[in-house]
Amino acid sequence: MRPRLTPAIADVRRAVRLALDMERFSGGLLADAPEIRNQSDLTPEALEKRQPLVLVALSGGPDSLALAAATAFEAPRAGLRAGAVIVDHGLQAGSADVAARASAQAAALGLDPVVTRTAQVGTDGGPEAAARTARYRELDAAATELGAELVLLGHTLDDQAETVLLGLARGSGPASLAGMRERTGRYLRPLLGIRRATTTQFCADSGLEPWLDPQNDDPAFARVRVRRDLLPMLRDALGPGIPESLARTAEQLREDSDALDHFAEEIAEDLAEHSEAGISLPVRSLQVQPAALRQRLIRLVVASEFHLSLSRAQTLEVARLVTDWHGQGAIDLPGIKVERRGGVLAFEATQQHS
Secondary structure, eight states, X not given: OOOOOXXXXXXXXXXXXXXXXXXXXXXXXXXXXXXXXGOTXXXXXXXXXXXXXXXXXXXXXXXXXXXXXHHXXXXXXXXXXXXXXXXXXXXXXXXXXXXXXXXXXXXXHTOSSEEEEEOOOOOXXXXXXXXXXXXXXXXXXXXXHHTOSEEEOOOOHHHHHHHHHHHHHHTOOHHHHXXXXXXXXXXXXXXXXXXXXXXXXXXXXXXXXXXXXXXXXOTTSHHHHIIIIIHHHHHHHHOSOHHHHHHHHHHHHHHHHHHHHHHHHHHHHHHOEEOSSEEEEEHHHHHTSOHHHHHHXXXXXXXXXXXXXXXXXXXXXXXXXXXXXXXXXXXXXTTEEEEEETTEEEEEEOTTTO
């Protein structure tokens, strides 16, 4: 029996529909999805073969379960096949049962194929980062094996607000404060404009019973402390609408950051000089740039030429060869050496990097 169309169901379905339509009509990965209304001459079997596959990353929680149900409804109308991938991290007692339940729910929703993968979780970066790394490794592997165009993730506006606050607290810079993008590689986040309460209501209205992860209430995790303590405190002190305000801030920062990255790439194409030893930038041209562009140029040439990522402290150390020059020698960083020679800033790989 199809659930009645409640506001929560309508909101989540609309968000999924708009995200998929954006992919199809903006030249994204789904641009070649066939229009159902133009395929009346094909048999269902032939049409299915022509339909790109999208996968929902399903944990069984309310966010991903609502996303799975909405995708199962919207994908066929967009000329797409929709499946699901469940990752069992094996970190909690009964995790295999949780995965099996999520798999059964996905199949009941009409998603096909439905696959479950077991992750091997390491320890690098702490438990949250290690679990995230293992999860994306399995999602990538499943998408590649199944030939999926996109993997849909259930991150909500509340997740975005928490990400911004965590980035602010850690001093991670604009990239972190800009939060999660709606699209990153093969990953699509249709629900970034949807509140967590809406996905919970969607499940209730649809007769779906989500799994409630006990770790989501464990204050040992920083994100949980932000969710349970910090955001309510901000709401009490500053009034309602804090998550929406943080999400708007992230969107504006993404726009600004994208523009600066674009300008840095254009400038680098004009200024960078390649040599057998490495790459160089003219000091005078770096001096006249605003700090944000100058530091982006330094990070950009290092990343593109040597496939290394500089921290802010390392970037500022290199920038001082331009802005605070008093004859200092070369700067040795992991994998590269940076030296001011006459009118250029020279970047060269060290033996360690080569």
